[in-house]
Amino acid sequence: MIGKLADFFRRAEPAFLDARPGDAAALAALHRISFRHGWSESEFERLLADRAAIAHVARANGGRGAVVGFVLSHRVENEAEIFLVALAPGERGHGTATKLLSKHLSRLAAAGVSRVFLEVDEGNAQARKLYARAGFSQVGRRAGYYRNPEGNAAALVLGRDLAG
Numbered sequence: 001m002i003g004k005l006a007d008f009f010r011r012a013e014p015a016f017l018d019a020r021p022g023d024a025a026a027l028a029a030l031h032r033i034s035f036r037h038g039w040s041e042s043e044f045e046r047l048l049a050d051r052a053a054i055a056h057v058a059r060a061n062g063g064r065g066a067v068v069g070f071v072l073s074h075r076v077e078n079e080a081e082i083f084l085v086a087l088a089p090g091e092r093g094h095g096t097a098t099k100l101l102s103k104h105l106s107r108l109a110a111a112g113v114s115r116v117f118l119e120v121d122e123g124n125a126q127a128r129k130l131y132a133r134a135g136f137s138q139v140g141r142r143a144g145y146y147r148n149p150e151g152n153a154a155a156l157v158l159g160r161d162l163a164g
């Protein structure tokens with residue numbers, strides 16, 4: 001009984017894995033529910049096939065379940081830009097994105113990346129908290145960068161160094 005209970009909790013923890021080409025449909029589905037302008041499966045296929053792309057997924061049930069989150073970066077020499085981070089709505093608020101981003105940053109560092117940038121909507125409080133927790137700080141601000149239905153919003157440019 002105790003063994004079964006322990007198995008249940010082990011299964012509940014997502015695993016953080018390299019994204020595979022076959023994950024494109026799951027990434028498109030997560031993107032569609034997380035952002036106003038959803039990208040298609042073929043756009044994700046193209047992004048994942050790019051040699052400069054580095055992407056990780058959070059897979060439920062210790063890696064045996066569905067993709068519940070992803071992070072996608074584009075790397076050029078020793079710099080990388082994080083394009084997207086998204087979690088399934090039911091997975092938010094439990095630290096999964098923090099763990100996924102931490103794994104992603106470790107892999108970027110291991111691949112020789114020493115500086116990481118990203119842009120975030122100034123009004124996206126959850127994303128800003130995530131990046132602050134991960135050690136990012138503001139290096140710039142682009143006024144009116146995002147055209148949202150409720151008005152234009154600034155993009156904050158965040159950056160952090162990675163230990164070599």
Ligand SMILES: CC(C)(COP(=O)(O)OP(=O)(O)OC[C@H]1O[C@@H](n2cnc3c(N)ncnc32)[C@H](O)[C@@H]1OP(=O)(O)O)[C@@H](O)C(=O)NCCC(=O)NCCS
Pocket residue numbers: 034035083084085086087088091092093094095096097098099120124126127129130
């Ligand atoms: C941005 C996004 C990925 C952040 O997800 P999140 O669930 O807030 O982030 P985490 O998984 O790290 O969870 C953090 C929350 O879990 C809590 N938490 C619980 N256990 C935790 C743990 N072990 N470690 C860290 N946080 C933990 C934190 O206190 C925090 O709660 P708070 O929001 O009340 O401060 C998510 O909101 C999302 O997918 N949004 C839509 C897409 C988007 O806007 N992406 C960013 C722009 S590209």
